[in-house]
Amino acid sequence: xxxxxxxxxxxxxxxxxxxxxxxxxxxxxxxxxxxxxxxxxxxxxxxxxxxxxxxxxxxxxxxxxxxxxxxxxxxxxxxxxxxxxxxxxxxxxxxxxxxxxxxxxxxxxxxxxxxxxxxxxxxxxxxxxxxxxxxxxxxxxxxxxxxxxxxxxxxxxxxxxxxxxxxxxxxxxxxxxxxxxxxxxxxxxxxxxxxxxxxxxxxxxxxxxxxxxxxxxxxxxxxxxxxxxxxxxxxxxxxxxxxxxxxxxxxxxxxxxxxxxxxxxxxxxxxxxxxxxxxxxxxxxxx
Amino acid sequence: xxxxxxxxxxxxxxxxxxxxxxxxxxxxxxxxxxxxxxxxxxxxxxxxxxxxxxxxxxxxxxxxxxxxxxxxxxxxxxxxxxxxxxxxxxxxxxxxxxxxxxxxxxxxxxxxxxxxxxxxxxxxxxxxxxxxxxxxxxxxxxxxxxxxxxxxxxxxxxxxxxxxxxxxxxxxxxxxxxxxxxxxxxxxxxxxxxxxxxx
Numbered sequence: 001x002x003x004x005x006x007x008x009x010x011x012x013x014x015x016x017x018x019x020x021x022x023x024x025x026x027x028x029x030x031x032x033x034x035x036x037x038x039x040x041x042x043x044x045x046x047x048x049x050x051x052x053x054x055x056x057x058x059x060x061x062x063x064x065x066x067x068x069x070x071x072x073x074x075x076x077x078x079x080x081x082x083x084x085x086x087x088x089x090x091x092x093x094x095x096x097x098x099x100x101x102x103x104x105x106x107x108x109x110x111x112x113x114x115x116x117x118x119x120x121x122x123x124x125x126x127x128x129x130x131x132x133x134x135x136x137x138x139x140x141x142x143x144x145x146x147x148x149x150x151x152x153x154x155x156x157x158x159x160x161x162x163x164x165x166x167x168x169x170x171x172x173x174x175x176x177x178x179x180x181x182x183x184x185x186x187x188x189x190x191x192x193x194x195x196x197x198x199x200x201x202x203x204x205x206x207x208x209x210x211x212x213x214x215x216x217x218x219x220x221x222x223x224x225x226x227x228x229x230x231x232x233x234x235x236x237x238x239x240x241x242x243x244x245x246x247x248x249x250x251x252x253x254x255x256x257x258x259x260x261x262x263x264x265x266x267x268x269x270x271x272x273x274x275x276x277x278x279x280x281x282x283x284x285x286x287x
Numbered sequence: 288x289x290x291x292x293x294x295x296x297x298x299x300x301x302x303x304x305x306x307x308x309x310x311x312x313x314x315x316x317x318x319x320x321x322x323x324x325x326x327x328x329x330x331x332x333x334x335x336x337x338x339x340x341x342x343x344x345x346x347x348x349x350x351x352x353x354x355x356x357x358x359x360x361x362x363x364x365x366x367x368x369x370x371x372x373x374x375x376x377x378x379x380x381x382x383x384x385x386x387x388x389x390x391x392x393x394x395x396x397x398x399x400x401x402x403x404x405x406x407x408x409x410x411x412x413x414x415x416x417x418x419x420x421x422x423x424x425x426x427x428x429x430x431x432x433x434x435x436x437x438x439x440x441x442x443x444x445x446x447x448x449x450x451x452x453x454x455x456x457x458x459x460x461x462x463x464x465x466x467x468x469x470x471x472x473x474x475x476x477x478x479x480x481x482x483x484x485x486x
Binding site: 234235236237239240242243244246247250254262265266269270273 | 304307308309312319323326327330331334335338339342343348
């Protein structure tokens with residue numbers, strides 16, 4: 001029992017629990033945004049576990065492939081794979097099994113839902129991580145596309161089809177992800193340089209990167225806001241979303257006009273709080 | 288910042304969010320916009336304090352943001368309860384806000400920025416504090432509406448403490464001000480929300 005607990009403790013950082021939790025939350029919000037019966041317990045449980053398994057699996061595969069990069073970066077060199085506390089073969093198997101479990105469970109729930117979850121996993125592991133991450137700083141677009149898949153999949157599961165609102169919600173996540181990744185690439189600029197990973201700051205400079213963060217934050221707020229309005233959320237919830245979006249926009253402007261590490265990190269943190277809050281509002285707003 | 292501070296700021300944010308979502312439904316457009324702005328600033332300020340800590344208070348935008356709350360609250364109240372003063376007060380609020388932004392953006396070696404700030408805060412503060420009491424006294428609102436006055440007094444105290452701290456002549460030690468600020472903000476927001484809900 002103790003050995004299992006120790007193993008779980010080792011794997012916990014490998015699944016990036018906060019990021020996985022946030023993406024699972026977007027999937028659940030996407031499902032509920034379709035005004036499904038909320039207490040459809042078997043579907044909700046299936047949705048939850050398929051998302052957790054698929055997202056955790058793809059994150060582990062991502063870390064397995066990038067373990068050499070992680071070992072060269074100060075921020076990530078203590079990760080279990082990079083530090084050698086977990087063997088690469090073992091991590092590969094765990095990642096594959098979790099991914100297959102997640103996609104399989106998703107396909108059993110609904111073929112379309114399964115297909116979108118598979119697409120998310122494919123874009124994240126194959127296109128973003130293996131193919132593009134070491135070649136171009138624009139790889140983050142594909143990271144964003146894969147990040148938008150859980151919410152699109154959740155909504156497709158609720159509706160039985162892909163609709164414009166689902167795509168808008170996915171765009172919201174797609175535009176939110178650069179805020180996250182680009183802030184990291186500025187904060188840990190030297191780390192990424194040492195690892196030889198192409199980043200926006202290294203390719204286009206810090207000013208362009210800050211402007212990109214600001215624009216993508218604005219686009220994320222617009223996409224989420226328009227999706228929320230299209231869903232038919234109550235005026236109260238729309239007001240609250242507007243308030244939170246205004247905070248995001250103000251911080252985005254502040255990062256561009258008065259750049260500082262504190263403001264950039266504030267925007268990074270606020271963007272995560274914003275996304276989680278937006279998902280909660282989407283759920284509450286359709287009740 | 289202690290965990291208790293974070294909890295109190297989260298309570299502030301949640302109360303402000305509640306007010307934005309359900310607390311102002313049914314009001315006419317302008318008060319709804321004004322209260323959304325006032326409670327929205329409280330909500331975002333609470334979140335930023337949680338995320339960035341008290342260092343965020345060093346930002347020059349704090350003075351402008353802390354002006355929005357009393358101006359927006361007082362505008363909503365005047366629009367609802369003093370119809371004859373609507374136009375005049377709306378002009379005062381818009382010009383006042385503009386004056387604060389201008390005097391805080393352009394470096395001036397005169398007491399003008401302080402005078403402008405004191406005037407704007409003073410007028411808005413008096414309205415938020417006195418108007419609910421008068422309305423309750425006249426029987427136009429339920430007694431619980433007086434809680435809005437209490438909120439007005441508390442946020443006035445918070446504004447004074449922060450303003451004097453920023454001018455370098457603090458009324459209390461900085462450590463003391465930062466210790467009481469989260470509690471003061473949460474009680475203030477609770478007073479506003481309860482006053483509007485039960486008043």
